[in-house]
Amino acid sequence: MTDNNTHPARWMIYGANGYTGELIARAAVKQGLRPLLAGRSPEKVQKLAQELGTDAVAFSLDNATQAAAAINGCSIVLNCAGPFSATAEPMMKACLQAKSHYLDITGEIAVFELAQSLHQQAKTAGIVICPGVGFDVIPTDCVAAALKAALPDATHLALGFDSRSGFSPGTAKTSVEGLAQGGKIRRDGKIVSVPLAYKIRRIDFGDGEKEAMTIPWGDVSTAYHTTGIPDIEVFIPGSPAMIANAKRANYFRRLLGIRWVQNLIKARIEKTVKGPDEAKRATMPTYVWGEATNARGERKTARIRTANGYSLTITGSLAVVNYLLQQQPEGGAYTPARLISPELVSQLPESGEMQIS
Template identity: 30%
Template sequence: MTIKNTIKEKVLVYGVLGFTGNLFLEYALDKNIPIILGARDDSVRQKSSEYGMEYRIFEIKDTKSIIPHLADVKAVVNLANISYSVNKYLIDACIETKTHYVDLASEYPDMIEICHLHDKALANGVMLMPGVGFNLAPSDIAGLIASELLPNATKLSLGFATFGNASRGTINSVLRLAAETGYSRISGKLVASNPASVKHSFFVEDKEYVLINNPIMGDTITSFMSTNIPDITSYAYYPWILVQFMKGRMDWLRKFLINHTHWFFSDRPNRERTKDSAQLNLG
């Protein structure tokens, strides 16, 4: 692929065929921004025709093949639910072509890998910004506000609860990382922490929610950057079966569900039945 116009002024939004991508097209599309719709599937052609926008089709499988697609792109917004082991090719292509990069990654392993690329990206004048999705942004903002109200706080407990349906991509990510060891932050240091090993009560509108620690989330990175509070633990609400997976139980079932999410879970959850709640406890 050859792009004649090398002025970097466009924004490539990759992963527009998924659940989050469709939300973007429905609610966040700005016709005043020169947006390119990106995907690995030919069906993006129909989306581009529907919205009257440019499109590009490519897979994220190696850096070299991605580079030509970014010649005129100023920033990439990656909405695809892909692990860092795959995303790294797109990120490397962005650094090499001096293209800013944004994605939804909220899990600790993905975020720490991207943080390791900070100096390299900065040297090329590139911004790398993971964690812009709903999983981290609200709790990070809430933590910052609370730390400004209580500047002497030394402990931050973040609770995140989602009730209702979730997209297939979200479920796949949760299943993939459910049994992984994560991190809490103690005395400013990252300390290994097993998931579902600690419970904590949060109160929202006089109702108690008992959540379990979810150390795989990236709050221990982002909230520490935002607040500089030395002790940070992230908690979440999960159904019983997911808690069992997080404790290392029924791993055969977890792996079976990962390989067959397309059988059991819709890629278009019913948004009317889904509501989110985030609350923190700081002291």
């Protein structure tokens, strides 16, 4: 990193008191790392920091200059405070001011596109901006990169995953926001809006063939920046009832976009949704799939079995943190597979080998 006299081991987890942020903080300390824990609530972050024997700081992201002052001296900020529609932009701007690398665990298309728009500023500042260093989007991004290598002239890319890990409160809130915005795919290199459950097809993600539907997932942005493939869709399996409900939601998603309706649903989520515990996470692997086709109709398919999405978010985000603590890549906006390599997912605990046929 340029002209940044930070101690390489000083780095921050923002949103450390959230469900996933706390899991990452605990795992980091077990690895011998000493992250500075941060968030909006002084009581919550200080309590966790005291328990883990590390330092804490509390600040909001309402003022980018104040946030930059709070992160000054940190070589990396790992943002775990979702929904990232509210936190990513102010924290990215604070990181540009403080010359700190920016990472997060988002799956939000708009955040990935924002990161790419800041590429030149990040390059000038000598910092890496790499959102999506968790389950969103490490496994699918690595699958996309591997398929591009296997079929360099691919024109169409379909990606997907079969996961049963349930939602944390932050993920559930993000999903509510996503429903209001409808479906998204990439067509001819451009992100376009489509209805929810726009396309239905049968897919074997690695655990038997299942009915699947398109979803507005982060790879609609990131896979394009990783591969350059112009047409991209992302799928998840769904029961007939789930697919029917998604299609039905198209009729009232404008209602979901009204702020007070969103706030009502999010308040309900805050009270009722709890993320899966360690025992539950351990019994829930994820199956990740991808398919690339070219203009001649040639096809390559990739599959990999990984840890549960939350477990992979812990190990994946810390793998990227450790990489940046040891390496000095050129500044700019990255996707995980471009920052490290398509082999990143295979190197994480509980991952199998990627199979390409």
